[in-house]
Amino acid sequence: MTLTGTSPLASPNAPLLDGPALWPAQAHLPTVLGRQLVIDRGEGSYVHTTDGRRLFDGTAGLWHANVGHAHPELARAAYEQMLRLETYHIFARFMNDKAQALGERLAAIAPIERAKVILNSGGSDAIDVACKLARRHWQREGRASKKVILSREFAYHGLHAFGTSIAGLEFNREGYGTDSLVPETARVPLHDAEQIARTVAEIGPENIAALVTEPVQGTGGVNPPATGYLDAVQKICRDNDILLILDEVITGFGRTGAMFAAQRYGVRPDLVTFAKGVTSGYAPLGGVLVAPRIWEPFYRDESSTPVFRHGATYAGHATASAVALCHLDILDRDQLLPRVVELEAVLRDALDGLAQRQSAVVDVRVAGLLGGVTLADHLAAEHIADDMIDLGFITRPLRGNTLQISPPFIVSDDELVAFVAAIEHAVTARENR
Template sequence: MPNETPPVLDGPALWSAQAHLPSVLGRQLVIERGEGCYIYTREGRRLFDGTAGLWHANVGHSRPELAEAAYQQMQQLETYHIFGRYVNDRALELAERLAALSPIADAKVILNSGGSDAIDVACKLARRHWQREGRPTKTIVLSREFAYHGLHAYGTSIAGLDFNRAGYGSESLVPETARVSTYDIAAVERTVNEIGADNIAALVAEPIQGTGGVIPPAPGYLEGLQRICRENDILLVVDEVITGFGRTGHMFASERYRLKPDLLTFAKGVTSGYAPLGGVLVAPEIWQPFYRDNSETPIFRHGATYAGHATASAVALRNLDLLEQDKLLPRVSELETLLSSELTRLQSYDAVTDTRVAGLLGGVTLAEHLSAEAITDQLIERGFITRPLRGNTVQISPPFTTTDDEIKQLVEALSDVLTEQEGN
C-alpha cells in the first residue's frame, strides 16, 4: 500500500549524534579501546584513526600521563564551580597558561564545556558589547557559507551548512544572522554594505573551514575579513575549535594567518579530547568595561555548572605540557609537507577533482560519480577511519603522533580504493 507508514526501527537506547538513523542502525562500530593512533572495536578490529576522532585526539589515544593527571586531581578535588566569589585553583592556573599562549595580548579567558558552548558565549558577548557601548542596532552576527560552528542555538543559527539550520520553523533560530562568501572578499564587502555596518555586531570565521569540506583560506581572504571588521566596527570572532593547539603547526591558526581577533573560541585540542572543555579568549577592549571599579559596572551573564571544571583543567594543563615536551607542533609542520605530497599524487585520478592541505588537515574532493561516504566505508574495511564531508570530500586529519609510514599507508589505501572504482 503506497501510504503505509514505514516501520519504526529498533536499536540501542543511545540516540546517535548527526545520524540518519535508518542508515546506521545495525552498522554501528562500537569502540571500546584506543591506543596511540589506533582504536579498537568491540569485535577486536584495529582501525587507524585518520580523523583524530572529531579533530581532537591530537596527542593520540589513552595517554597514561593524562589519565594520571585526572586521577590525581579527582583525589584532591573533582571540581568546584567558578561563580561569583568562588574559583578553583586548576581553573585559575589554566586560564593564566592560556592567556600567555593567546594570540590576543592581555586576554581574559572564559572557560566552559566545549566548542558549541564557546560559540554561544562569544556571540552573546559580541552583542552585549555593543549594547553596553550604546549602539543597540548592532545585533546581526555574520558567518561564512559552508561554516560549521557547533549546534547550540547560536551555532545552529550561524551555520553556513543549510541542513544544520533547517527544520526549526524559521530561517534562523536566532533571527539576526546572515551569511557571507567563503571565497570572495569583495562579495563580503558588498554584503556588509547591504546590511549596514551599524546593524552588524560580529563576524565569525574559521581560519580553515573544517566540516564545510577542509577549505583553507584564499590568499588575502582572512586579511580582508580583518580589514572589513576594523573599518566597520565589527568584532572579529575567530573560531579555532578545530585549529587551536597545534593543528596548523602553530599554537593557534591566528598566528599562522596573522590575525588579531577580538574574540577567539577554542575546545577540542586544549585537552586532546580527554575531558570536555572549551572557552573564549577575550581582548581587552571587550573585557575591560566589565572590570571597572564602579558600582555601575555591568555583569556579563555567562557561566555553566562545569565551567572551569577542575579535573578538565588539570587534564588540559598536562595536555599542553605534552604538546611542548613531545615537540608536536614542529612535527605537525613536517607531517603537513608529507601529507600534501602524498595527496598531490591522487590528483592524477579522474575520480579526484581536488586535494587540499593546511596544517595536518587534508581534504580529497571526489568526482560526482563517486560517493565520499561509500569511499570512507570501504576504507574502514581496509583498516582506516576517514570521514565524508560536505562537497563530496574525504577528511584526513590524524593525531600529531602519526608516523610518516602511517600517513603513506592511509593514502595508499585510498589510492587502492580509487583504483578499484576506476576499474568498475
C-alpha cells in the first residue's frame, strides 16, 4: 500500500506504515521496523538470516533451543507422528496415546511426588491454568477469601491475563486501564523474604491463594535466588497455608543443570509450570505439574466431586507430545544435563574474568547455563546487543541494562568463551568511541 494525498498518515512515518504485515512481538515498532533480521535456517548453535549472516545463537531463541536448531531426530519424530495421527483432543473420555505417554514420563521426573500433569500450548497458558487452579482449590476448600496471587518484583510470567496481572515488570502491566487485569494480585521484593512475611501479614494469609516465583528470574535480568531465599519463601508459604507455584518455563528440563531448578535448590512446590525446554521449542507445548493435595479432591468418586474447567483444543497435542518424548530421550542419551553443569563452570570463569577486566561491567550472574551481564548506565545493553550482531553473535537486552546469555546445551567450551569475548570486544569498542 502506498499512502498519498493529504491523509495524516502520509508523513515521514509512511515507510514504517508500509512495512511488513506481521506485527512484531514485544517491539517498539518505530525503532525496530526496517532493522529486522529474518531468520530462515538453523543448524546446531547457529542461525542464518536471509541476508546471508551466520549468527551464534547466544540466547537459544527465547531460552528454548536447548538441543540446538534443526535436530533431525526431532524433525523425524514430528513427521512420523503426523503420518500416524496429527492430534486428537484430550477432553472428557478421549485421550491420545502420545499425550498419555508424555504425562507418565513427566510425572516420573517431576519435582513433585505423585504429580498429575496438565498439558497445554505454552508457558503463558500454563501460568493462567496454575493461577486459576490455585484459586479453584481454595474455593473448593470453602475458603473463599483466598484469592490474591503474590509475585516478585521484576518477575515475568508470560502475557496472558494472569501473567500480565502478576508481572513484576511494570511496563508489562501498563496501559490497560487498571493496575491489574485480574484485580487480586500483589508484588513482593526480589530477594527480601522478611518483606514477604510482612506483606503476607498486611494482606492476611486468609486472603492469599498462592505465591508465584521463577527459581531463577529470566527476563527480569537473570537473577538467581539469594542464598536461603527460596527456603524462606517455602517456609512462609507452608506456615501460612499459601500454595507455592514455581514458574519453570525457562529453568525446566536442564537449564540449571538439574531437570528442574526445584531439584537444584531443594524446593517442594505445589504447582510447577513448564514449557520451552520440554520440546526445545520444536513444537509449542507447556503445562502444569500438580501436587496430590490439589488434584486428589478432583479425582474422588463422589457425586460432589467438582470439575476444574481447564483445557484447550491443542492441549495434549499428539505431535507436540511425540516431539517432547523424543526430546527427553535426547537429553538422557546425550547426557546434556551433566554437560550443563560443566558449561556452568566455563561460563562462570569467563564472566568473572570479564568483570575483573572491564569496569563497565558492574555485575555478572550465573546459574547453570543462564548468565546475565549488567552494564554501567552509560553503556546501553541495547547498543551492545546490536553491536554483537555485527560480530556474529546474538544476545538480548534485559531489564536492568543486562545482557542475556543462554546458549544451547550443545555449545562447545570454545564457543562459549568466544561469546563472552565478543561481549568484551563490543564493550571495549563502545568505551573507546
